[in-house]
Amino acid sequence: MDMxxxxxxxxxxxxxxxxxxxIAAYASDAVVIDDGHSYPGTDAIRAWLAGAAAEYxxxxxxxxxxxxxxxxYDVVQHLxxxxxxxxVDLHYRFTLRGSRIVRLVIEP
Structure with missing residues (x-):
């Protein structure tokens, strides 16, 4: 699969x-939306990543x-x-600006 x-x-x-x-993949003004919650900016995204990694x-x-x-891009992963x-099968819906992620929406 070409991404x-x-x-x-x-x-x-x-x-x-x-x-x-x-976190290095994100633009400074990026936003992640996961499980109905919005995480704007790299500080919030970093905290979300650290929490998501530890929870399950x-x-x-x-x-x-x-x-x-x-x-x-729409990337589907089975977890x-x-x-x-x-x-669950989750859609990772990426929006890019150049070589950085500016938006990621994760949902079923």
Missing amino acids: PLVITTYLTAHNARDVDSA TYTTELISATRLDEER DGDFPGGA
């Missing part, structure tokens, strides 16, 4: 729970990646773990 380097680098870091490498143990499998237009429900 921009910033997305593959981010997903690898996120899945490895490497907060420093993951899970594995991921890349299911698909679709380029929607020049800046937007199995000790979170409520135990398994």
Whole structure:
């Protein structure tokens, strides 16, 4: 599946729970929306990444990646773990500006 380097680098870091490498993929004015909560700016995103990494143990499998237009990509990952429900397919909807992530929406 062909994705921009910033997305593959981010997903690898996120899945490895490497907060420093993951945060480097974001623009300073980026926003993440996950589970109905908004995390604007890299400080809030860093705190979200650190919390998300510590809360549950899970594995991921890349299911698909679709380029929607020049800046937007929809990446679907299957997660199995000790979170409520135990398994879910999540859409990671990325918006890029150049080589940085400016928006990420994570939802089923």
